[in-house]
Amino acid sequence: MTIQLRNRIFGKLNKQTMDKSKRPLLKSKRSFRRRLPPIQSGDQIDYRNMSLISRFISEQGKILSRRVNRLTLKQQRLITIAIKQARILSLLPFLNNEKQFERIESTTRTAGLRTRNK
Secondary structure, eight states, X not given: OOHHHHXXXXXXXXXXXXXXXXXXXXXXXXXXXXXXXXXXXXXXXXXXXXXXXXXXXXTTXXXXXXXXXXXXXXXXXXXXXXXXXXXXXXXXOSOOOHHHHHHHXXXXXXXXHTOOOO
Protein backbone atom coordinates (compact mmCIF):
# COMPACT_ATOMS: atom_id res chain seq x y z
CA MET A 1 0.00 0.00 0.00
CA THR A 2 1.37 3.35 -0.91
CA ILE A 3 1.68 6.16 1.60
CA GLN A 4 -0.78 8.37 -0.27
CA LEU A 5 -3.42 5.65 -0.39
CA ARG A 6 -2.93 4.79 3.29
CA ASN A 7 -3.19 8.48 4.27
CA ARG A 8 -6.35 8.86 2.22
CA ILE A 9 -7.97 5.79 3.85
CA PHE A 10 -7.08 6.71 7.41
CA GLY A 11 -7.91 10.39 7.04
CA LYS A 12 -4.42 11.84 7.12
CA LEU A 13 -4.66 14.42 4.39
CA ASN A 14 -1.90 16.72 3.31
CA LYS A 15 -2.09 19.58 0.84
CA GLN A 16 0.44 17.76 -1.29
CA THR A 17 -1.43 14.44 -1.34
CA MET A 18 -4.77 15.82 -2.47
CA ASP A 19 -5.63 18.56 -4.88
CA LYS A 20 -8.71 20.77 -4.55
CA SER A 21 -10.96 18.57 -6.65
CA LYS A 22 -10.49 15.55 -4.39
CA ARG A 23 -10.95 17.27 -1.01
CA PRO A 24 -13.90 16.05 1.04
CA LEU A 25 -16.91 18.33 1.05
CA LEU A 26 -17.20 20.25 4.27
CA LYS A 27 -20.67 20.94 5.59
CA SER A 28 -21.43 24.60 5.47
CA LYS A 29 -22.37 26.08 8.79
CA ARG A 30 -25.99 27.10 8.81
CA SER A 31 -26.63 30.51 10.19
CA PHE A 32 -29.47 30.50 12.67
CA ARG A 33 -31.26 33.60 13.77
CA ARG A 34 -30.94 33.64 17.51
CA ARG A 35 -34.38 33.97 19.03
CA LEU A 36 -34.94 36.04 22.08
CA PRO A 37 -35.85 34.07 25.20
CA PRO A 38 -39.60 34.19 25.93
CA ILE A 39 -39.01 35.09 29.58
CA GLN A 40 -36.66 37.97 30.27
CA SER A 41 -34.50 38.04 33.38
CA GLY A 42 -36.66 40.75 34.98
CA ASP A 43 -39.97 38.93 34.42
CA GLN A 44 -41.42 37.33 37.52
CA ILE A 45 -43.24 34.05 36.99
CA ASP A 46 -46.31 34.44 39.16
CA TYR A 47 -50.02 33.59 38.94
CA ARG A 48 -50.84 37.33 39.03
CA ASN A 49 -48.72 38.14 35.97
CA MET A 50 -51.47 37.45 33.41
CA SER A 51 -49.68 39.05 30.46
CA LEU A 52 -46.81 36.59 30.89
CA ILE A 53 -48.94 33.52 31.62
CA SER A 54 -51.31 34.04 28.69
CA ARG A 55 -48.41 33.67 26.23
CA PHE A 56 -47.96 30.03 27.25
CA ILE A 57 -51.58 28.90 26.84
CA SER A 58 -53.14 27.74 23.59
CA GLU A 59 -56.42 29.06 22.20
CA GLN A 60 -58.19 26.07 23.71
CA GLY A 61 -56.78 26.81 27.16
CA LYS A 62 -54.10 24.09 27.17
CA ILE A 63 -50.60 24.64 28.54
CA LEU A 64 -48.13 24.64 25.66
CA SER A 65 -45.18 22.26 25.74
CA ARG A 66 -41.64 23.20 26.61
CA ARG A 67 -40.45 22.63 23.06
CA VAL A 68 -43.03 25.07 21.69
CA ASN A 69 -42.40 27.64 24.44
CA ARG A 70 -38.58 27.40 24.23
CA LEU A 71 -38.34 27.41 28.02
CA THR A 72 -35.93 25.72 30.37
CA LEU A 73 -37.20 22.89 32.53
CA LYS A 74 -37.29 25.07 35.64
CA GLN A 75 -39.14 27.87 33.84
CA GLN A 76 -41.71 25.43 32.42
CA ARG A 77 -42.40 24.01 35.88
CA LEU A 78 -42.90 27.50 37.33
CA ILE A 79 -45.18 28.51 34.43
CA THR A 80 -47.26 25.34 34.87
CA ILE A 81 -47.66 25.95 38.60
CA ALA A 82 -48.59 29.61 38.00
CA ILE A 83 -51.20 28.65 35.37
CA LYS A 84 -52.75 26.05 37.66
CA GLN A 85 -52.90 28.53 40.55
CA ALA A 86 -54.52 31.13 38.30
CA ARG A 87 -57.10 28.57 37.17
CA ILE A 88 -57.95 27.62 40.75
CA LEU A 89 -58.37 31.28 41.69
CA SER A 90 -60.56 31.66 38.55
CA LEU A 91 -58.23 34.20 36.97
CA LEU A 92 -57.97 31.87 33.96
CA PRO A 93 -60.59 29.48 32.55
CA PHE A 94 -59.88 25.76 32.65
CA LEU A 95 -61.21 25.45 29.09
CA ASN A 96 -61.89 27.96 26.38
CA ASN A 97 -65.03 26.63 24.67
CA GLU A 98 -66.38 29.81 23.09
CA LYS A 99 -66.21 28.41 19.55
CA GLN A 100 -67.92 25.20 20.62
CA PHE A 101 -70.86 27.14 22.10
CA GLU A 102 -71.21 29.13 18.89
CA ARG A 103 -71.51 25.89 16.89
CA ILE A 104 -74.16 24.49 19.22
CA GLU A 105 -76.25 27.66 19.02
CA SER A 106 -76.07 27.75 15.22
CA THR A 107 -77.14 24.10 14.89
CA THR A 108 -80.11 24.52 17.25
CA ARG A 109 -81.37 27.49 15.25
CA THR A 110 -81.26 25.62 11.96
CA ALA A 111 -82.72 22.44 13.49
CA GLY A 112 -85.89 24.33 14.44
CA LEU A 113 -86.35 25.51 10.86
CA ARG A 114 -86.04 22.06 9.36
CA THR A 115 -89.04 20.49 11.13
CA ARG A 116 -91.71 19.15 8.81
CA ASN A 117 -95.27 20.40 8.97
CA LYS A 118 -97.92 17.70 8.62
